[in-house]
Amino acid sequence: MKRLLGVIVLMMLLFGCSAEKNETGKREGNVVATTGHIADVIKEIGGGHLTVTALMGPGVDPHLYKATQSDLSKLENAEVIFYNGLQLEGQMLDIFDQMSKDKTVLAVGDKLDKDKLLDSEDEGLLHDPHIWFNIDLWKQVVDAVTETLVKEYPEYKDDFQANETAFLKKLDELQTYAQERIKEIPEKQRILVTAHDAFNYFGESQGFEVRGLQGLSTEAEYGVKDVQEMVDFLVEHKIKAIFVESSVSDKAMKAVIEGAKQKGHDIVVGGELFSDAMGAEGTKEGTYVGMYEHNIDTIVDALK
Template identity: 55%
Template sequence: MNEVKTRGVWKKGAAVALLGMMLTVSACGKDANIPASGTGKEIKVTTTIGMITDIAQNVGSTHVKVTGLMNAGVDPHLYKASQGDMKKLDDAQIIFYNGLHLEGKMVEILEKMGKEKPTVAVSDKIDRKTLRSGAEMATEYDPHIWFNVKHWMKATEQVRDSLSELDPAHKEDYSKNAAAYLVKLEELDRYAREQIGLIPESTRVLVTAHDAFGYFGDAYHIQVKGLQGISTASEYGSKDVSQLRDFLVEKKIKAVFVESSVPKKSIEAVIQGAKEKGHEIQIGGELFSDAMGAAGTPEGTYVGMVRHNVDTIVKALK
């Protein structure tokens, strides 16, 4: 499947038309599709995963109305757009998605939308040389970029720039909001680095159901093992279970982790296999990988989600 080519730029003529709409309010008081300064009309933003929804809300603030397609516990690798989702995409004035084939089953839809309106991959600003890749991956690059907070800072800049281009009347606000959010992300990056560093090297191994934490491992110096590949669409077999089981037994790893968006049965098979070999393994807790927590909870924000993961991992492995 070809990489989605849609970008946060569009044809010059369309951009001029949009700008004209932003500056035009009819005599009867009805706003144009793109809000002009002071109209009070919000830009309609549609996002795919919750982590992107969080960026758009923080950067756009009162100038945007953000609608996310995927809620807590939803696996984006396997997600199929519903009729309701199609309406949300049609109604949007700008769409933000992850890219890198995270939303694999939605590629054709996003390509179509990219011909009609700004459809932005938040991964576009990230240097491809810094992305994880390899023959063992189902896609060209590992799409789980939010697990390196530095990468997610680049995603924030992409959202800021795209909103500023679409709605230049509020560019200064978007810049200020993004700057404040980036400070929080700097603090989060530092927190993750310091806390993971407290785990003894001999037990600094993170084992999960699928290989979503590779960027996290690279950024914060913890070895990562996943039963499945980077996509939950990939199959795993008895050989994968036995290899991971033997690794855990050999390294005397005491805890593995389940994920909120992945069924537990896969990792439970590994635990049972280790037990049969006389090695007891505990579930160290639930991590948020491809989806954040429920709205209204600390884990329902990107910062809260990452902090939860860090704290859970440190508590179990320290």
Template identity: 50%
Template sequence: MKKILIILLLSTVCMSCKEEKKTNGKLNIVTTTTMITDLVKNIGGDHINLQGLMGSGVDPHLYKASEGDVAKLSNADIIFYNGLHLEGKLVEVFEKMKNKKTIAISDALDKSTLIGSEYFASNYDPHIWFDINYWKQATEFVVKTLSEAIPEQKTTFETNGNVYIEKLNALKNKLEQTISSLPNEQRILVTAHDAFNYFGKAFDFEVVGLQGLSTATEAGVKDVQKLSAFIIENKVKAIFVESSVPKRTIEALQAAVKSKGHEVTIGGTLYSDALGDAGTIEGTYIGMFEYNVNTIVNALK
């Protein structure tokens, strides 16, 4: 009986949404992570109905679709997601959605250039947004996809895309200038999980995560002890919590270092798998990236 009521509810929701689409003449676009939502918003603007599934502080590795999400996905004309198994538990939902246009942002990239991993299901690091050049390619990919879906707005989408790419170029130049103030030997970034490898590759940081590429893997006592020894040996001044990962693992790491007669500070909270709160500077991709770099550099100096 409960299943029947849910089906009827979803049917009602979808019918009303479809009616709204006919009224305003806009396509319904659904996005998964906050980074993708921000990107598509910058390109589509007021010419699309945009709904993001995940909010600030949400871990996409462990995210499960709610009944409300199923309604949004069922009514979507286009679904943008990261791919590379980032949204592991949502992939099954996508696979069951025949006749829906699901677009993986990672399809914009040459897989041979991605960071591989023998321990992760996709064999690629999915945290591609931490390479600004990749995000520029993702921008062009979204422009192309939306232009094909709404050809009458192609010029608008292309203009928006060009403007956003200019902003990304300016961001990269600004971050390079900020990072240049940090000596190479101090560019060691220790975080809760391996979300920052593309950042490290792009900006010449050695990146070490306590957990693996996915937060679904747990850090053990041996991992903590091994990393604490690394911190002491390399005289790392600060380690970092992530907004979408419980801070207890980093606190345990700090305690392990202290038990060996050394001190390491927690340099702040970084945004890794999700942006900051909506309506804040950190709630945008550009604001998040600038905040992260300032936090890292200031703590490691």
């Protein structure tokens, strides 16, 4: 019954938003993405041809995000919609399903090689959705976005493809930068401890052991046992720094630090990492490349 009522409310909201749709029939290049990571790719590929809107801003947790009426209006007026998929935006799947009946709606995660995805042990998640932390996978996302935009706006094909080439070069340079900086950390110290398991793709691709207090989704609960096990791990491996995340409360990590202190092991917060959300628009960290560089610099400076 609750699900039925939810669908009815959704249909009412969509109907209410439909009056705002451009009646001229002219395609204005309105593209909407759920996360800042995806929106940044669209901006890089689209150049000045597209108007790109990200629904989720800095500090927003996509695992828990529920669409507002304003979001529904933006989605209704969009010509193309991109979302991450792989259950990252689990609260919005009915909306995407409804929207896909009238326009192109792409889950970029569905375009990736399945054998490159990390499996999930979390109930309800088949794969780890945090694909943006593997640069090679993100290149596949760039290709999928470009392919879709070329189909939707063929008049800009040459510009889109040239922009893709330029952006892929930036990503190659980013990978080189990351690898060079990571060399500053002794291999035995390459252990990344964060609030939740958002960095497994990062760990696999960059050679880190990764530990998160919560599971892949921030909906996962943690308890006293989880905190104690994390404390024991930190003490055993003599880890000197752990990291908080911009989109996750630091309460749990403070409990871990206090627990380690009670065992005679001092741990510091190595810095704040961007995980499920990027930085503010207009800042370096508000771009994919800038966000990744920030994380690399923060991790290396704390662990080397």
